[in-house]
Amino acid sequence: MAGRNARITKDTAYGYHTQMNVGSKPERTRLSAEDWEVAALGLIAEQGVGALAVEALARQLGVTKGSFYWHFRTREALLNAALERWEQYGEREIIDEIAQISDPRKRLPELFRRVAHELQPHRVYAALLKALDHPQVVPVMARVSQRRMEFLTTAYREAGLAPPQALNRARLTYAAYVGFLQLNFTLGLPRINHEEFEAYVEHMIATLIPA
Amino acid sequence: MAGRNARITKDTAYGYHTQMNVGSKPERTRLSAEDWEVAALGLIAEQGVGALAVEALARQLGVTKGSFYWHFRTREALLNAALERWEQYGEREIIDEIAQISDPRKRLPELFRRVAHELQPHRVYAALLKALDHPQVVPVMARVSQRRMEFLTTAYREAGLAPPQALNRARLTYAAYVGFLQLNFTLGLPRINHEEFEAYVEHMIATLIPA
DNA sequence: GGCAATCCATACTCAAGCGTATGGTAACCG
DNA sequence: CGGTTACCATACGCTTGAGTATGGATTGCC
Structure with missing residues (x-):
């Protein structure tokens, strides 16, 4: 009976997952592969990625391995499915929104x-970098990074840089960007505070973006 | 008898380690903790780091676990010792040499x-970033990165930047730097070639270092 | 040359984690 | 409402890798 109280529910959709619903009723809905x-x-x-173990996941979801191996053939299959899901839905939004800004320089x-x-x-992304x-x-990671790089490159061209410079x-x-991810919420370097972070971002803009 | 032919010897000193001495005589010298x-x-x-297993290492060194557990109490102890060694001897040279250049701007x-x-x-360093x-x-990693960051910061100050800008x-x-390590010989992004890499380095210098 | 100390091999135990087999229960459908 | 399908629990086997026990070999030293 104990062990049924720590669950992850589907309604905590993608970016906001891994919320325990402590205190709510067990709501024993059955799971899908998506879950x-x-x-x-x-x-x-x-x-x-190294911590991705099926029995650990099952405990979190309030079920046992028996459930898992009905939905997936192997642990590897789960990893691939999760990665594919991330590649499909997890990205793009920002890029799409930015692309709609009329003035290239902005x-x-x-x-x-x-x-x-x-x-x-x-x-x-940061976790996958370590994996x-x-x-x-x-x-x-190669595909995702490549797409982002290409987007950045054309953005720099549109901002006035010659092709080689832009690349x-x-x-x-x-x-x-990648290094910052690693150094900050992976390694916890001298925990930069909020206003200092804002200043850093503006410094980046001033340094990297052509006037 | 087979299995004794893939060894790592101490004479392949730090930066040049992991050279198999195939073809040379077994030279059955006994091992030390340093080895x-x-x-x-x-x-x-x-x-x-994840691949650091004692039996695998023992195979590489041409011995068995029995040897290992004489020198170290646990696998964890080996990791700590190796990390300490790296922190002590593996670094500093470049920083020391650079510090001796008279003109701060160079x-x-x-x-x-x-x-x-x-x-x-x-x-x-790149491997440790993933770990x-x-x-x-x-x-x-926090100590090493912090030291390097401080060195960089003073170098930028000496190059003429105001303290906040320098930081x-x-x-x-x-x-x-960190991101580059990840994206290149960890992830193998569109394998940048030599002359292209040189151009990239010069671009970095032109962009990041104040004239 | 013999005795310690040092270094290593062999043969285990133990826990973790993947995968399988099989039976049970809940949902859906006719 | 009975049966089929979808989902899950329980109990097992198997492999890997850490750590232990103990005896054998090698070195240094007297």
Whole structure:
């Protein structure tokens, strides 16, 4: 009986998953493959790909392995499904919104500020960066990173940089983004505070974006 | 008898470890704790912290677990010893050399170019970046990164930036460094070639270092 | 050359985690 | 309302890797 009280429910949709519903009724709805994938992404975001174990996940979901192996053939299959889900739904929104800004020169600063202010969706990306030794995640990360790099490159071209400069500036910018993820909420370097962070973002904009 | 032919010897000193001495005589010298630490760093650099298993290491060194547990009390102890060794001996050289350049304005470009051209010593750092979920590596990485950041910050101040700017520029620079490590020889993004890489480094210098 | 200390091999135990087999229960449908 | 399907529990086997026990071999030293 004990062990049934820590559950993850589907209504805590993608970006806001891994919310315990402590205190609410057990609401013993049966699970779908999607539930497992979402929960898997939550676990990955918090503890990394290495911590993705089926029995641990089952405990979190309030069921046993018997359930899991009905929905998936193997643990590997779950990982692939979760990664695919992340690649499909987890991204794009920001890029799409930015692309609709008319003035090309305002796109990059806006992009920087947006990304800086919603770091939550980037936790999965950060976790996957640490899991590049798992062969399954490499192609996914390669595709996602490549798409973002291309978006950045054209944005820099539209902001006035010559093609070679634009490519290199995009490389630099994206590397800074990736490095920042690692150094901050992965490693916990001297915990930068809010206003200091704002200043850092503006410094980035002033340094990396051509006037 | 087979299994004795793949060994790592101590003479393959730190940065050049993990060289098999195929073809040479078995030279059955007994091992020391140092040998295990060096071999561990080699394995970490190539396959990450997660791959650090004592039986695997023993196979590489041409011995069995019996040897290992004479030198170390546990696997965890080996990891700590290896990390300490890396923190002590593995770093500093570049920083020390750079600090001796008289003209402060020439220090940063020189630093960039040096770091860019000897990426080999940075493989351990890159591997450790992916292992920040292991609680043992976090403090080590925090110390090393902090030291480097401080060095960068003073270098930027000496290059003419005001203290707040210098700190933020150092953050940006170091994040770009970390991100580059991840995106390139961890993830294998569109494999940048040599001359393109040189151009990228010069672009970094032009963008990040104040004229 | 013999005795310690050092280093290593062999043979175990134990826990974790994946996957399987099979039976049980809840939902849906005719 | 009886049966089929979908979902889950329980109990097992198997592999991997950490750690232990103990005896054998090698080195240094007197």
